[in-house]
Amino acid sequence: MVRHGKSLGLVETQYVTFAHPPDELELEGGGKLGPITLAYETYGKLNNRCSNAILITHALSGDAHAAGFHEGDKDPGWWDNMIGPGKAFDTDKYFVICSNVLGGCKGSTGPSSINPKTGRPYGLDFPIMTIKDIVHAQKHLVDHLGIDKLLAVAGGSMGGMQVLQWVASYAERLAAAIPIATTASHSPQQIAFNEVGRQAIMADPNWNGGDYYGKELPEKGLSVARMVGHITYMSDESMNDKFGRRFKDTKQPFKFAADFEVEGYLQHRGSNFIKRFDPNTYLYITKAIDYFDLSNGKGLVSMLSGVKARFLLIAFKSDWLYPTYQVQEIARACKRAGVDATYCELSSNYGHDAFLVEVEEQTHLVKHFLERVTKERAAHA
């Protein structure tokens, strides 16, 4: 079965620091940032014509480790079910790249990195950055790897925004775009959920204006932010299926401890998040997401006009964080702009998480789409 493709086995994260020009990245908001390090992984082999490279872009809490196993780890990368030999992003055919975003906390330069000007972590001295800046940094990585034109850029959620921004910023550098479970811009409800997370972090006295490195961490604030996030990633149905109204078998240490399984699950997910995520990165990245607006004041159709890249757009019926109408809106704008776009709506119950877990149908769609794009590219070469 397709979904049981072979594992990539052991993989390693690599790092590149752009120490010569572009020594510093010019940011959309003005100002410069540098030197910049990006953490990235690659799977499969780049062919001689450098025509089989696919960039995978990650979501809010993702990182460069998209597939395979790190030495000593039990769990594989975050999209391992989609990337590997014989899988949707077939590493027997394609050279797959994934990098931790600028502003991240998994090896790329972000607010927890050392500010060369002070010798201390940036904290809130880190500049406000945008999805455009994130993609700008990725473009330097793609240059560094010697790839002139990507076969595709693919990603879900915030990853999908990066895909769209690649089209907006560097349309000539990719043959295909696969935005999944995403939007051309955040609605006020989506901004509001992010703002709750930010307020929860900043309400934690340990946050201390972003200056908490080496001190007590704003663990409780980040935990609340993560709990809200998890609710929006699941659906009403998937929570019902997973938890129902079952009680936890627990001796309550105090009155308002978790009674219900769903409470215990969220608390566990929340309080563990500090082990792998930097609260300031949460602030910076959610702001970048909220600021993202593909239409850029010009309208989506105008932004997409003249784009040659083909689109495969995927949405999930039970996803209420990025409702299907938002992906449909992009698909409609593609059609009106004369861009080749296929829109697929899958009927998963998993809510927004579907892009991470609905492997079979996504594999089917992505495999055939990539084969078609590869053929067309060969025909035009």
Next chain:
Amino acid sequence: MVRHGKSLGLVETQYVTFAHPPDELELEGGGKLGPITLAYETYGKLNNRCSNAILITHALSGDAHAAGFHEGDKDPGWWDNMIGPGKAFDTDKYFVICSNVLGGCKGSTGPSSINPKTGRPYGLDFPIMTIKDIVHAQKHLVDHLGIDKLLAVAGGSMGGMQVLQWVASYAERLAAAIPIATTASHSPQQIAFNEVGRQAIMADPNWNGGDYYGKELPEKGLSVARMVGHITYMSDESMNDKFGRRFKDTKQPFKFAADFEVEGYLQHRGSNFIKRFDPNTYLYITKAIDYFDLSNGKGLVSMLSGVKARFLLIAFKSDWLYPTYQVQEIARACKRAGVDATYCELSSNYGHDAFLVEVEEQTHLVKHFLERVTKERAAHA
């Protein structure tokens, strides 16, 4: 026009303390609580046969002040557009009662009340209480007012749960039930949103295990809880209509201040909530809501069998906090149990807030329903 019925004018909150038996209330979870004070208001006049009394039950952040004006106040009570002369709950015809719930912070005994055993506020010494306990206390108020049988009990959201609990506990004490935008039990998603609010409050160091009275209040924690709440009360559409992606015209005092109007709105609503609401009450009442389960292990149909009260059930299409399927489930159980029930689904865009703002259609439905119930009651008397 119906919605512009006259105002009740000035009204006053009254208080009753149950100082003789029932001196203490026996609680569903075991233990006793007392003496208990309930704050309540009444509008209109009780007729000689005591047959025109309607109990209005309030939602999470509501109180006894449902209609009319308190001296010096600019804003009327929380359901003033529905209660008054010529309005849905027509005070020219009916005697309308509304009381602050047990556990509340607007005059009824709750965690901020003085514990007679210690002379200090209860805080977390307040016992865990349920919707059944809340309704039990209300029943004592109804007894105190000399009303044997209510014409109706009506309320939205948590108010709707109290309506349902009245049917479950004291079916013979009401002729009609009007549960609006509510559920027979919380889904895990609904529990999860409440749990985020609780965790936000308890994450605030000022919460201090519930012992903050006379000290710094857990204002930031309560604010985050309220922000989450507000998102769930509105709909995707109503937030779009109200805020869009408009930016606030603001000089940012620091980097992660509110950029978007929706952020400013939520922060304002959140940070002001401490002025009128007690964080411990938020904990106790949300737990009561989460515990509520009308089926009580027996199934809804069995719980409703033999009930003589007529039901008017109202749901709103864009309400995603209490989705229409939950109200439909109650309506279906009524039908199967042989209970007279009318289910109305209104097509408001306002989300859960619709029960507070969609006056016209609700007025139409409630007015006719109450007239029918009044006639039937007179015919059977």
